[in-house]
Amino acid sequence: xxxxxxxxxxxxxxxxxxxxxxxxxxYLLAYGLFVLAQDASPRxxxxxxxxxxxxxxxxxxxxxxxxxxxxxxxxxxxxGGFRNLQGRFVVLWTPxxxxxxxxxxxxxxxxxxxxxxxxxxASRTTSDIPPIIFAAAAPLAMAPLLxxxxxxRIDITATALVxxxxxxxxxxxxxxxxxxxxxxxxxxxxxxxxxxxFTIASLTLLCGAGTAYLTTATEMAL
Amino acid sequence: MMISHQADTQAHLSAEAxxxxxxxxxxxxxxxxxxxxxxxxxxxIGDDVFGVARELRCLYSxxxxxxxxxxxxxxxxxxxxxLRETKLVSRRTFSEALQRRYQxxxxxxxxxxxxxxxxxxxxxxxxxTGQWIVAIAILASLLVGLAIAPIAALITLNAAATxxxxxxxxxxxxxxxxxxxxxxxxxxxxxxADADLPTVTILLPLYRETRSLPILADSISALDxxxxxxxxxLILEADDRGTLKEAERLGLDQQFDFIIVPPGAPQTKPKACxxxxxxxxxxxxxxxxxxxxxxxDQLKKAAAAFASGPEDMVCVQARLNYYNxxxxxxxxxxxxxxxxxxxxxxxxxHKMDAPIPLGGTSNIFITEKLRELGGWDPxxxxxxxxxxxxxxxxxxxxGLIDSTTLEEANCKTPNWLRQRSRWMKGYIQTWFVNMxxxxxxxxxxxxxxxxxxxxxxxxxxxxxxxxPILWAVFAYWLATRSEGVNALFPxxxxxxxxxALLFGNALFIYLxxxxxxxxxxxxxxPAALLAPIYWxxxxxxxxxxxxxxxxxxxxxxxxxxxxxAASDAKRRAAIARVRAANGVIKSDAA
Numbered sequence: 108x109x110x111x112x113x114x115x116x117x118x119x120x121x122x123x124x125x126x127x128x129x130x131x132x133x134y135l136l137a138y139g140l141f142v143l144a145q146d147a148s149p150r151x152x153x154x155x156x157x158x159x160x161x162x163x164x165x166x167x168x169x170x171x172x173x174x175x176x177x178x179x180x181x182x183x184x185x186x187g188g189f190r191n192l193q194g195r196f197v198v199l200w201t202p203x204x205x206x207x208x209x210x211x212x213x214x215x216x217x218x219x220x221x222x223x224x225x226x227x228x229a230s231r232t233t234s235d236i237p238p239i240i241f242a243a244a245a246p247l248a249m250a251p252l253l254x255x256x257x258x259x260r261i262d263i264t265a266t267a268l269v270x271x272x273x274x275x276x277x278x279x280x281x282x283x284x285x286x287x288x289x290x291x292x293x294x295x296x297x298x299x300x301x302x303x304x305f306t307i308a309s310l311t312l313l314c315g316a317g318t319a320y321l322t323t324a325t326e327m328a329l
Numbered sequence: 330m331m332i333s334h335q336a337d338t339q340a341h342l343s344a345e346a347x348x349x350x351x352x353x354x355x356x357x358x359x360x361x362x363x364x365x366x367x368x369x370x371x372x373x374i375g376d377d378v379f380g381v382a383r384e385l386r387c388l389y390s391x392x393x394x395x396x397x398x399x400x401x402x403x404x405x406x407x408x409x410x411x412l413r414e415t416k417l418v419s420r421r422t423f424s425e426a427l428q429r430r431y432q433x434x435x436x437x438x439x440x441x442x443x444x445x446x447x448x449x450x451x452x453x454x455x456x457x458t459g460q461w462i463v464a465i466a467i468l469a470s471l472l473v474g475l476a477i478a479p480i481a482a483l484i485t486l487n488a489a490a491t492x493x494x495x496x497x498x499x500x501x502x503x504x505x506x507x508x509x510x511x512x513x514x515x516x517x518x519x520x521x522a523d524a525d526l527p528t529v530t531i532l533l534p535l536y537r538e539t540r541s542l543p544i545l546a547d548s549i550s551a552l553d554x555x556x557x558x559x560x561x562x563l564i565l566e567a568d569d570r571g572t573l574k575e576a577e578r579l580g581l582d583q584q585f586d587f588i589i590v591p592p593g594a595p596q597t598k599p600k601a602c603x604x605x606x607x608x609x610x611x612x613x614x615x616x617x618x619x620x621x622x623x624x625x626d627q628l629k630k631a632a633a634a635f636a637s638g639p640e641d642m643v644c645v646q647a648r649l650n651y652y653n654x655x656x657x658x659x660x661x662x663x664x665x666x667x668x669x670x671x672x673x674x675x676x677x678x679h680k681m682d683a684p685i686p687l688g689g690t691s692n693i694f695i696t697e698k699l700r701e702l703g704g705w706d707p708x709x710x711x712x713x714x715x716x717x718x719x720x721x722x723x724x725x726x727x728g729l730i731d732s733t734t735l736e737e738a739n740c741k742t743p744n745w746l747r748q749r750s751r752w753m754k755g756y757i758q759t760w761f762v763n764m765x766x767x768x769x770x771x772x773x774x775x776x777x778x779x780x781x782x783x784x785x786x787x788x789x790x791x792x793x794x795x796x797p798i799l800w801a802v803f804a805y806w807l808a809t810r811s812e813g814v815n816a817l818f819p820x821x822x823x824x825x826x827x828x829a830l831l832f833g834n835a836l837f838i839y840l841x842x843x844x845x846x847x848x849x850x851x852x853x854x855p856a857a858l859l860a861p862i863y864w865x866x867x868x869x870x871x872x873x874x875x876x877x878x879x880x881x882x883x884x885x886x887x888x889x890x891x892x893x894a895a896s897d898a899k900r901r902a903a904i905a906r907v908r909a910a911n912g913v914i915k916s917d918a919a
Contacts, residue, residue: 194851197858201842205835212831 421582427608428589436591439603443703449765450719452709452758455882457765483817490795491825497784497792498833504677505840511676512847517731518637520629523555525636529628530611530696533585533619534564534601539575540891540900541619541737546581547903549617550910553625561585564605567592579904580911595883598689599705599712606704611696618690620737620890622652622899627732631693634730643698644720645728647691648672651738653895654853659745660738660893661856662863668844668853674785679729683778684721684770686714686759686785691734698725706762708883711755715762718782722769740893746870751886753790753867753874758882760787793871796864803830834861 428435444451456464474482531549535542549561563585565573576587588605602616613631617623627647634645648671654664671688678685692713702719705712720727739745763770763782771778806814818826842857877884891900 194845194854197842197855201839201858205831205839209831209835213827216827 421587424586424588424608431607432591435604435607436593438607439590439600439704440593440595440707442603443706444708447703450703450762451706452715452762452882455758455761455878460761460764480816484819484822487817487826488822490799491822491829493788493791494795494829494833495825496780497788498829498836500780500784501674501840502836504674507680508673508677511673511680517630518633520626520633521636526555526558526629526632527612527635528558528560528610529554529632529693530560530562530606530609530614532562532564532602532605532609532614532616534598534605534616535572535619536566536569536598536601536887537572538619538890539571541896542572542575542581543579543903543907544891544896544899545617545619545621546576546579546585546907547899548622550584550907551625552623552628554628560609560611562588562605562609564588564590564601566590566596566601579907581907583911595707595885597707597710597712597883597885599709600707602712603704603707606696606700609696613693614696614699615693616690617734618736618890620896621690621734622736623647623691623734624732627691627730627734628693630730630732634728635693635695638728639726641724641726642728643702643725644687644692644694644717645730646675646685646687646717647693647730648675648733649688649691650733650735650848652735652899653738653740653893654850656738656740656893656895658856658859659742659863660740661853662841662859663738663745664850664853665841665844665857665860666863668848668850669841672847673840673844675729678781678785679727681777681781682726682773682775683781684718685727685729686782687717687727689713690736691732692717692727693730709755709758709762710751710883710885711759714755714786715759718759718763718770718786721771721773721778722763722766724773726773737890737893737896739888742866744889744892746866746873747886748888749867749870750873750877751888753793753871754878754882754886756786756790757874757878760790790871790874793864793867794875797868 444453449457471482471486474485533545533549535545538545552559561584563576563581565576565587567589573587573589576582576585581587586608588608590601590604606614613628613635615628615631624647631645631647635642638645650667650671651660651664653660655661675685689711690713702716702723702725706715709715717727739748760783763786767779770782802814802817805811838857838860841860842854845851845853877886890896
């Protein structure tokens with residue numbers, strides 16, 4: 108059995124494995140929140156970020172993950188550590204969050220699966236890609252800031268590798284997303300290290316919209 | 330506790346000296362330190378300081394020498410002026426004598442001056458006859474419409490509200506986009522040499538502010554400006570003995586003039602400022618609130634802006650934000666709101682030459698022009714915004730300076746609601762006053778100026794009033810999927826409503842989220858996600874404002890200051906510094 112065959116089998120049995128994956132995702136998310144609640148050190152930030160990223164992989168519940176991540180980061184900010192970093196993180200996540208909320212509402216309102224972000228509904232894979240990309244790009248983009256805050260380079264690299272790996276795993280279903288992932292990472296890295304808030308905002312929005320569009324196009328082509 | 334005053338260079342004018350009846354000799358030495366204290370621009374006596382001296386039978390002297398020009402003028406006058414009957418008294422005694430002499434006239438001018446000279450600019454009467462006619466006509470049409478064709482009438486109302494909301498969303502988006510490259514610390518004009526700096530009157534209107542006073546006094550003392558060019562007026566209401574006592578305890582009479590505003594309605598900050606303006610001698614006039622901490626070089630930056638700015642610029646506004654921004658969720662959202670307003674939207678309005686609704690503090694005026702404009706409207710409870718629009722209406726301009734005054738953000742919800750309801754009430758007053766002559770509303774800003782005045786004055790209140798209604802309709806529809814509600818949202822209107830609901834709310838939250846990044850305060854950004862709760866509070870304040878406008882139109886809802894944890898720490902440090910600076914020490918025996 109090849110890797111593709113294995114993945115196909117997993118995909119075909121989504122209805123059986125879905126509940127297991129959802130439970131795993133929730134557990135990982137809870138773990139991430141627990142870490143943040145216990146400790147606001149840089150290492151805890153990384154562990155929490157990894158848990159949340161893993162939760163994204165485990166559970167096809169993008170909007171839920173987005174909200175939960177923001178909640179966890181806000182919870183961390185209340186503890187008084189890395190607040191500037193988390194503020195930037197939230198700024199990066201928010202457009203995606205709004206897109207998810209709008210998508211859910213409009214799909215419900217019009218009782219349709221096809222809408223401006225219908226990629227989210229095209230398959231389990233594409234529904235997870237935008238949040239995964241943000242999760243993967245964030246540590247890369249924030250590396251200079253994280254280092255400035257005292258985080259070790261190896262921790263940042265490890266985080267980026269795991270998050271990037273998670274995104275790449277999903278990108279197997281949509282190869283074009285690998286390119287998008289790289290482009291998004293570079294754009295976000297440039298944006299976050301820039302001091303202009305509107306640059307961050309516009310690039311983030313652009314990346315979110317571009318990712319959604321291209322993954323949709325890829326999905327349809329495949 | 331015994332308090333003693335330390336001896337200083339003004340010992341010869343100490344409290345004991347005030348009581349002496351020693352006539353001042355005509356010797357030049359006695360005149361050397363004469364302070365040109367009584368430049369009452371609007372009174373008949375004008376610049377004739379010796380005229381004042383003759384009337385009041387006293388003179389004020391301190392250690393500060395007059396400028397060479399003043400010396401020459403004084404010397405010339407002294408030769409012709411009989412001063413034999415004139416007493417030499419302290420600054421405070423002289424000020425009190427001056428206020429006694431001119432109290433009635435200054436008070437009358439403060440209360441009625443604007444209404445007498447420009448009744449259309451005053452909020453003494455909320456609506457003009459023409460406005461009443463228009464309002465009644467609109468109401469009558471609405472009632473007739475509801476009676477004859479209720480669905481069509483409600484759709485019309487819905488369409489009007491939706492079009493306004495969509496317009497407000499697009500306008501804000503445009504404003505935010507137009508200042509993408511704006512930096513808070515942009516190129517500033519060169520600051521003039523000390524000798525070229527103008528005299529500045531600092532108005533400090535206070536009411537029951539014993540807790541904030543030390544912080545304010547400390548902040549004013551820290552201003553980087555030649556002390557002899559500051560004319561500081563501590564403006565107190567006649568019934569506010571507590572703040573006066575605290576000022577005396579801190580020894581502020583060494584440095585500040587105490588202006589006691591006579592009792593009488595309306596008891597408002599603008600009336601107090603107008604009253605003090607009559608006794609001001611600065612070429613520039615600035616207002617600071619009780620809880621303010623301006624950047625030390627703010628007045629110098631203002632002087633530089635006036636020196637290099639256009640001829641028609643009569644006012645400059647500094648930015649405001651909060652020193653306790655991070656205290657709780659309310660202060661965070663308040664700080665985000667101010668960051669968005671002062672750091673992004675005001676620069677955008679300025680860029681398009683639109684009228685600038687002034688903030689209540691840290692606006693610096695050319696005194697002469699301020700008097701020409703009629704000062705502040707004592708009947709308007711957002712006299713600051715009103716004056717900003719009047720400046721534009723009269724063809725003048727307001728500039729912005731790259732300097733921030735930090736204030737104490739309201740950290741308690743009831744206190745916040747009191748303050749916000751007053752602002753909302755004032756916005757309604759200001760909108761009605763300005764709508765008496767709509768064609769002049771835009772200032773030099775054309776259509777953009779006209780729109781901005783509606784969006785930020787009338788529109789702020791309208792949005793706050795309409796939001797709960799729209800959300801209630803939405804919630805009802807979500808719960809029932811009522812066909813009756815569906816009928817009010819025909820297809821094109823539905824699309825616009827969806828745009829306002831999804832894009833509008835997201836945009837307003839996201840703009841608030843981005844606002845603190847310019848200041849390097851990204852830690853505040855997540856608080857923007859709580860903005861909808863803040864909007865609900867604003868709506869409560871708006872409804873309270875409407876009620877109060879009917880029942881108590883000129884009532885000044887007092888905001889309590891000095892209640893935050895951050896202000897406690899600042900206060901303790903400030904008390905020690907201020908008392909030391911003014912030569913007040915605790916007795917060892919205390």
